[in-house]
Amino acid sequence: MNAGHADHRRLGRELGLFDTDPLIGAGLPYWLPAGAAVRHALEEYVREAERRAGYRHVHSPVLGKRELYEISGHWSHYGEDMFPPMRVGGEEFVLRPSLCPHHAVMFRSRARSYRELPLRMAELGGMFRSELSGVLGGLTRVRAIQLNDAHIFCTLDQVAEEAAAALELIRRAHAAMGIVPVRHRLSLPGPGGKYVADPGKWERSIALLREVLDASGLAYEEAEGEAAFYGPKIDVQIADPAGRESTLSTVQIDFHQPERFGLEYIGPDGARHRPVMIHRSVVGSVERAVAHLVEHHAGAFPAWLAPVQLAVLPVSDAEYGAAARLVERGTALGLRAEVVGPGHGTLGARVRSARLVPYQAVVGAREAAAGEVSVRLRDGRRLDPLPAGELPARIAGLVRAHTTALWD
Template identity: 75%
Template sequence: MSQSKPRGECPGASACGCSPDDREETAMHDHRRLGRELDLFDTDPLIGAGLPYWLPDGATVRHTLEEYIRTAERRAGYRHVYSPVLGKRELYEISGHWSHYSDDMFPPMDVGSEQVVLRPSLCPHHAVIYRSRSHSYRELPLRMAELGGMYRSELSGVLGGLTRVRAIQLNDAHIFCTLDQVADEARAALEMIRSAYEALGIRPARYRLSLPGPGGKYVAAPDEWRRSVDLLTEVLDRSGLPYEPAEGEAAFYGPKIDVQVTDGAGRESTLSTVQVDFHQPEQFDLHYVGADGAKHRPVMVHRSIIGSVERAVAHLVEQHGGAFPAWLAPTQLVILPVSEAELPNAEALAARCADRGLRAEIAGPERGTLGARVREHRLVPYLAVIGAKEATEDHVAVRLRDGRRLEPQTADAFLDRIGALVDSHTTELWDAVA
């Protein structure tokens, strides 16, 4: 990505020794402007409002984020599936989306004698996947995850950048479990959210217990609502997390724990959620065979660790001012040969980076003085300078994004160190690894 400093901006409080006033300005980064300046994403009226496309560096950030969350889910016992982005209208009539959520859905499309709809949510598809096979209590909890597309018919006036879009890639999962497993699964989801936020450098603004409010947008099942609210309240209380109840913010089928974040202007949005759902297992007639040999109804726990990829990246751009944690940065290392004579050494080092899975590029002397090249790439976590002495000894002189200069060291030791830091998903540039 273009690593040049945006006009009038610093790259972020974690990236340079800027003044408190500059850091205050950094907090006000608008991802819509900065994301375009950094060549992460853009839009085109021919594609349409609310339908951004990802440029190569943005796609790298997105891919890295997706792989991180998929790996975390696999380690937590989730199995991944793929499901179609279309479904028959009848599917959403059964789930309740058509009667409670159709204002936010795209109109159905006639295909022969059927009507199909772009899905507004992944949960009906996952319920059908669960229903397609018989299940024993021994299999539960069954954790099903997908990073899949869904579509919302947002009005043009509310669309903006990556935060409000019409085509969404959601980090979604549904846990089918017994009633006595719900609290543990919800707590485990909250712990996954905490761990992901730590790796990404995200600070939650608050936790919200989203409850139903007045009006007819909620399914009429008072006993189910009461049980769901009690379960989530217990989870929050036992987790020791401060939270605030908010009426009118629940999903139409059940209450939620919402993890709220704020942007530099103080605007609040939901990034991650944990939900308890008794409604859809009933609607789709889901069951498992218990230890008694009889059929029992599972509970469905919905959870999203990073929410939509679009909103997550938008928040990360604003939070870090483009100076992403090293493991997430589009370019992790820039190699700076002092002169043309060191260019073969730089190319050899770049090849070693590629072999180790590190994202590196070379900024040669044809791009200006060494100082100019350092400034141009000030958002890159690591700069490796190779002069005549370093080339002879297979060393590099290391500069960190935060301004620190390290003693020259062997290229292999340097690559081992940053490789370990990247693999650990830390937000630290150097100190986290001994």
């Protein structure tokens, strides 16, 4: 597939997923119903996967006082990428560039015991980056980001196991999305003043991540200058059809912010101890994830992500009632289903217009009389006629399984 054909900016507009407007501003795309359906399906999948993995979901404001980011180190190490402060009543507030400072103060909001650890705190939250207009484009470089973020507060002995579990969560999500990473990268600090100056903490963090990668059996490369300012990270790299590489998912180890925020827990010895903070994102930003999905699948999303999962095509107006009842059954089971009736053209034209829909159910006079449907799969297969009541349940089961297969 050539890069031009699969450009998510063009496909996104053709498929009615997202668009932009000068009145809203560059780097601030809005999501149309079809695009919102894709992102909501992705968000729901990640939330449920996190819940099953023992994460507790939280919600925090997209604003914070400047002092919050001075303590975290973002103000001094990341300030050029932040929006300028807003003065309100003599105080300065900033649109957050990251969620981790909020989660750090939530951890320290009450006394913690070692029995609570590991404490896995997750949020799908907004963050903002003051990108220059010249580098903005589509969904991959934006100013308002919805990040699938989480922070695990744990003991030093728990770090390797928690980081490995995060990598496994990432692997399963990528399999469900039909994504194959191009490589795993151990991102290390480079020269310059971009990084927190604490060689001892860097050495411990890098050693732990190497241990996790070596135990995973994953091939990986090391890259200097790609670490976060507070610590090294494992980056899961993807590539677009033109071969341009970017980071989708990450696992990071941070000794810096627990110290800056004075985070503590009471150990089994009754003494105060400092937790380690693991930053982890399964699908990265929703915007970048959807951009990659659009390009990778050329709009033919796995059924669980598809904007419309079932298109019901009555051959004539006489079968419209039977088609509408089938859609009602599908909708009641949680499917995104719609009737594509004769008003949208000939049957052949409607089949072509719904070519990216995973399941097409054709209802003619014979099928309506028998209470059946003829099913066409997106890949061109035609199934034997099925009872109309059976089809939505079969599709709903496949959708719940988050499989990339269209049929059993």
